[in-house]
Amino acid sequence: MVVKRSLTPAAVVDVALGIVDEHGPDGLTLAAVAHACGVATPSLYKHVASLGELKTLVGARVLEDMTDRIATTVLGTSGDEAVTGLMRAYRAYGATHPKRYAALPMDPLHDPIQEAAGAKLVGVMYATLRGYGLEGSAAVHATRRLRVLVHGFASIESEGGFGLPEDLDDTYDQLIQMYLATLRSES
Amino acid sequence: MVVKRSLTPAAVVDVALGIVDEHGPDGLTLAAVAHACGVATPSLYKHVASLGELKTLVGARVLEDMTDRIATTVLGTSGDEAVTGLMRAYRAYGATHPKRYAALPMDPLHDPIQEAAGAKLVGVMYATLRGYGLEGSAAVHATRRLRVLVHGFASIESEGGFGLPEDLDDTYDQLIQMYLATLRSES
DNA sequence: CCCAGAGGCTAATGTCATTAGCCAAGGGCG
DNA sequence: CGCCCTTGGCTAATGACATTAGCCTCTGGG
Numbered sequence: 001m002v003v004k005r006s007l008t009p010a011a012v013v014d015v016a017l018g019i020v021d022e023h024g025p026d027g028l029t030l031a032a033v034a035h036a037c038g039v040a041t042p043s044l045y046k047h048v049a050s051l052g053e054l055k056t057l058v059g060a061r062v063l064e065d066m067t068d069r070i071a072t073t074v075l076g077t078s079g080d081e082a083v084t085g086l087m088r089a090y091r092a093y094g095a096t097h098p099k100r101y102a103a104l105p106m107d108p109l110h111d112p113i114q115e116a117a118g119a120k121l122v123g124v125m126y127a128t129l130r131g132y133g134l135e136g137s138a139a140v141h142a143t144r145r146l147r148v149l150v151h152g153f154a155s156i157e158s159e160g161g162f163g164l165p166e167d168l169d170d171t172y173d174q175l176i177q178m179y180l181a182t183l184r185s186e187s
Numbered sequence: 188m189v190v191k192r193s194l195t196p197a198a199v200v201d202v203a204l205g206i207v208d209e210h211g212p213d214g215l216t217l218a219a220v221a222h223a224c225g226v227a228t229p230s231l232y233k234h235v236a237s238l239g240e241l242k243t244l245v246g247a248r249v250l251e252d253m254t255d256r257i258a259t260t261v262l263g264t265s266g267d268e269a270v271t272g273l274m275r276a277y278r279a280y281g282a283t284h285p286k287r288y289a290a291l292p293m294d295p296l297h298d299p300i301q302e303a304a305g306a307k308l309v310g311v312m313y314a315t316l317r318g319y320g321l322e323g324s325a326a327v328h329a330t331r332r333l334r335v336l337v338h339g340f341a342s343i344e345s346e347g348g349f350g351l352p353e354d355l356d357d358t359y360d361q362l363i364q365m366y367l368a369t370l371r372s373e374s
Numbered sequence: 375c376c377c378a379g380a381g382g383c384t385a386a387t388g389t390c391a392t393t394a395g396c397c398a399a400g401g402g403c404g
Numbered sequence: 405c406g407c408c409c410t411t412g413g414c415t416a417a418t419g420a421c422a423t424t425a426g427c428c429t430c431t432g433g434g
Binding site: 216217218228229232237238 | 394
């Protein structure tokens with residue numbers, strides 16, 4: 001069969017991810033990827049349909065990666081501990097890979113390539129809220145609130161949007177407590 | 188003196204804003220702006236230093252515009268009413284101009300051109316929280332929490348990231364109540 | 375041994391940003 | 405009144421990219 005004698009689509013995405021980490025999503029260019037792979041630019045089209053598709057694939061990869069990291073952190077915990085762990089893990093991912101965070105698709109369910117990864121992250125959040133006895137739409141709203149909090153903070157932090165010297169850990173702790181309080185009053 | 192017989196930097200930004208509204212920040216191109224102005228592309232350099240500067244100017248413009256809208260809404264109110272009004276006005280701006288929202292700089296204080304507008308928005312938020320008796324860093328954290336909430340929601344909503352049919356107004360109301368509760372417990 | 379397809383390559387096209395250098399018009403000033 | 409300079413527009417040229425077409429060369433299976 002096909003021997004992976006060289007490049008594969010996954011390998012191309014690996015390289016692209018490195019470029020995103022270094023230069024941000026807008027710095028992701030087929031020319032740069034090709035150069036990093038040691039091939040001519042048009043050769044990439046043997047593995048990837050277009051720059052747009054590559055960006056979509058990178059977005060999916062980041063989503064999967066982050067979801068795995070978060071899921072692992074939350075594993076084996078429940079209740080407030082799990083929620084706290086999830087929120088901290090989410091923030092940690094954004095803070096550790098700021099450029100990459102900007103490549104995250106906010107609407108993964110609109111693209112078949114990213115759909116699975118998006119559903120999985122939402123699933124992890126949803127599962128983390130299990131135990132608070134949320135029914136139907138209450139669970140949906142609670143999940144949305146959680147998403148808003150973690151994404152809002154990670155988005156601003158990863159773009160260097162917090163200017164003042166006050167400790168960001170304190171702000172984040174307050175956000176966690178704020179969220180946990182709504183869960184308590186709901187369940 | 189100089190008669191504004193034709194294009195001015197501000198007029199170029201106006202046109203650019205229209206293009207951003209229609210095609211998003213990545214669709215903003217000097218060629219498109221020039222065409223819309225009825226002028227050759229290089230002529231724009233007589234009014235704007237580069238595409239990058241134009242994007243910065245557009246970001247500042249959006250920030251100013253949104254801040255004005257919000258400040259007007261909040262004017263004459265205080266306390267929970269003011270906070271609620273601010274949060275709703277913020278969301279309304281993002282929902283009304285989704286493409287434009289993506290052009291908002293998250294780190295306006297890092298750029299001299301956008302600094303004033305950024306400081307003004309933070310100032311409006313800060314002032315809105317006056318009356319809750321927040322001192323020093325407590326006010327900073329409260330402002331950050333507010334920013335996280337409104338930006339997180341507007342960011343996701345403007346990119347079509349909320350997929351389920353549950354009412355977004357309900358989710359947003361919960362976020363508002365959640366935030367007001369933290370203010371109450373702090374003051 | 376032969377062949378097909380996988381995976382690379384070069385050449386060519388079109389879109390953009392950006393720079394250089396040219397040119398007309400209009401207002402201020404001698 | 406007429407000259408000069410600044411303003412603002414233009415064309416030409418360059419260089420980065422994405423994308424397409426068409427060619428060439430292994431390599432592994434029959």
